[in-house]
Amino acid sequence: MKALVCEAYGKVEDLVYRDMPDPIPGTGEVLVNIEGIGVNFPDGLLVEGKYQSKPETPFMPGGEFSGTVSALGEGSSDFLVGDRVLGWQSGFGAYAEKIAVPESVIYKMPESMSFDQGAALICATATAHHGLKQRGRLKAGETLVVLGAAGGTGIAAVQIGKAMGARVIAVCSTDEKIAFAKTQGADDGINYSQQDLKQTIKDLTDGRGADVVYDAVGGDAFDACSRAMAWDGRLLIVGFASGRIPTLPVNLTLVKGYSVVGVFWGAFTQKQPKDHADNMRELFQWFEQGKVVPVIDKVFSLSDGVQAIKHVTGRGVKGKVVIRP
Ligand SMILES: NC(=O)c1ccc[n+]([C@@H]2O[C@H](COP(=O)([O-])OP(=O)(O)OC[C@H]3O[C@@H](n4cnc5c(N)ncnc54)[C@H](OP(=O)(O)O)[C@@H]3O)[C@@H](O)[C@H]2O)c1
Numbered sequence: 001m002k003a004l005v006c007e008a009y010g011k012v013e014d015l016v017y018r019d020m021p022d023p024i025p026g027t028g029e030v031l032v033n034i035e036g037i038g039v040n041f042p043d044g045l046l047v048e049g050k051y052q053s054k055p056e057t058p059f060m061p062g063g064e065f066s067g068t069v070s071a072l073g074e075g076s077s078d079f080l081v082g083d084r085v086l087g088w089q090s091g092f093g094a095y096a097e098k099i100a101v102p103e104s105v106i107y108k109m110p111e112s113m114s115f116d117q118g119a120a121l122i123c124a125t126a127t128a129h130h131g132l133k134q135r136g137r138l139k140a141g142e143t144l145v146v147l148g149a150a151g152g153t154g155i156a157a158v159q160i161g162k163a164m165g166a167r168v169i170a171v172c173s174t175d176e177k178i179a180f181a182k183t184q185g186a187d188d189g190i191n192y193s194q195q196d197l198k199q200t201i202k203d204l205t206d207g208r209g210a211d212v213v214y215d216a217v218g219g220d221a222f223d224a225c226s227r228a229m230a231w232d233g234r235l236l237i238v239g240f241a242s243g244r245i246p247t248l249p250v251n252l253t254l255v256k257g258y259s260v261v262g263v264f265w266g267a268f269t270q271k272q273p274k275d276h277a278d279n280m281r282e283l284f285q286w287f288e289q290g291k292v293v294p295v296i297d298k299v300f301s302l303s304d305g306v307q308a309i310k311h312v313t314g315r316g317v318k319g320k321v322v323i324r325p
Contacts, residue, residue, distance in 0.1 A: 001021075001022050002302060002325065004060060004062075006060070031098060036322050038065070038320060040064060041312055047309075055092050061309075062093065063092060064123045065088075078103050079106070086113075088105055090266065116299060124320060127265035130279060136234045139165075143167045144161040145169045146168060146181075149170035149181040151241065161214075169189070172191060190204075198227050210233055211232075213236060215236060218244055221242065222246040233259070236261050297318050298321050301323065304323075
């Protein structure tokens with residue numbers, strides 16, 4: 001099969017498009033012919049050796065995929081050859097034409113979902129869902145501030161925040177991205193490259209501050225939000241796309257009575273598999289109701305996978321990028 005391979009940790013440009021042996025499904029596994037691969041910000045970090053996990057080289061990056069079950073390993077029982085599925089495999093292995101995965105990491109796709117949508121649904125969207133539901137305990141009527149709101153997980157947080165009944169403030173670096181976030185349901189926007197983020201959050205909430213902040217950006221934006229939280233608020237730590245992991249004067253949490261809560265979706269899927277399965281069911285329902293629908297910004301071929309990753313890490317994306325092998 002063809003694959004995009006990391007032969008040594010280094011630059012994304014050094015990924016090699018080449019033949020790799022076809023994977024063989026082991027006990028309890030299925031083989032999936034991949035139709036779509038979701039590109040995520042961490043794919044670039046993984047190749048550069050800057051991610052939490054470091055698979056042995058050579059490996060294919062990419063954890064998120066959709067496709068058709070093409071063979072069953074011994075003992076696999078929940079799927080049939082021909083089933084349309086989407087899945088997530090611990091952050092690598094998906095930049096390829098085929099993948100062998102345990103049954104536990106795949107889900108049958110709703111009939112009305114395309115392979116591109118399926119490839120784009122799981123990581124960014126399920127992270128936003130888990131973050132806002134289990135970690136943020138977001139309630140209807142609360143104010144949710146989403147940083148980097150036009151990005152993959154940001155736009156999912158906008159859609160899910162609305163599905164959960166919150167008022168959503170989208171924070172983006174350009175007016176064009178804010179306009180995009182509003183097409184996906186955001187009630188208000190803040191352009192943090194031009195407006196004072198802390199002050200504008202306060203202005204838009206009559207001085208109360210944000211009940212929940214979904215922060216996949218970190219850096220200066222985190223610093224501003226840590227001073228614009230409402231009493232009993234939840235500041236969700238999702239990622240550091242700005243490149244700076246911020247530090248927090250913890251007295252702020254005491255004085256303002258808010259919590260800082262970490263969100264690590266990959267670990268959640270393993271430590272709370274039943275809650276993860278329930279979340280996926282709810283996401284599929286929201287998809288079928290048209291409330292949470294992945295927005296595909298651009299589609300690339302696998303041989304152009306380097307450009308696909310660059311498009312995501314280069315801050316240009318509105319929604320999600322998908323690769324079709
Ligand atoms: N905790 C978890 O379980 C989990 C799961 C998935 C992803 N993540 C993390 O979430 C973050 C976002 O992932 P994503 O896939 O949504 O990425 P994305 O689509 O590239 O979105 C990231 C957003 O961050 C903003 N940003 C600010 N400074 C940036 C910079 N210097 N370079 C690039 N973007 C910058 C951009 O919005 P503006 O231009 O509007 O500022 C961009 O739209 C990543 O750090 C990723 O590792 C965490």
